[in-house]
Amino acid sequence: MAAAALCVLCTASAFAAPPARAAPAPSEPCPAGWVCGWTGPGYTGVASFVAQDMPRYPETTAYVGFNGGASVWNSAGTWRSDGRLWGRCVTVYSTAEYRGRSRTIRPGQGIARIPASFGNVHSNRFHACRLS
16 A cells, blocks of 8 residues: 555644653654554554644544554654754644644654553644754
8 A cells, every 4th residue: 555545644732731752763664754653552563654634534444553553653854943943743632633632742752652541543733843
């Protein structure tokens, strides 16, 4: 299946949540500019990719890494502006339409094991965030 068919991304900003902690990078890299979700912890299993805001992931195998996911990584980029470092953060939500529990993931970071209390990622939204 082509990567393009597997790709969709979300942007969200509803409930404030602490940023995701840095986690070891996936052994299989997430393509630059994308957010990747895996069915297993530690970035293992079946991967799904998104690069735009998604208010809901369709219930198809293309999105199983999010709808049934256990880990997520943000490979979006960074840039400098006015002497500060900025990035394309992503906020992931436990419910569709940017609702429920949320976690913000900075570029180059992930959640190696999504807590059971969070559930699965069902929507996401990208946004610029100041990194320094």
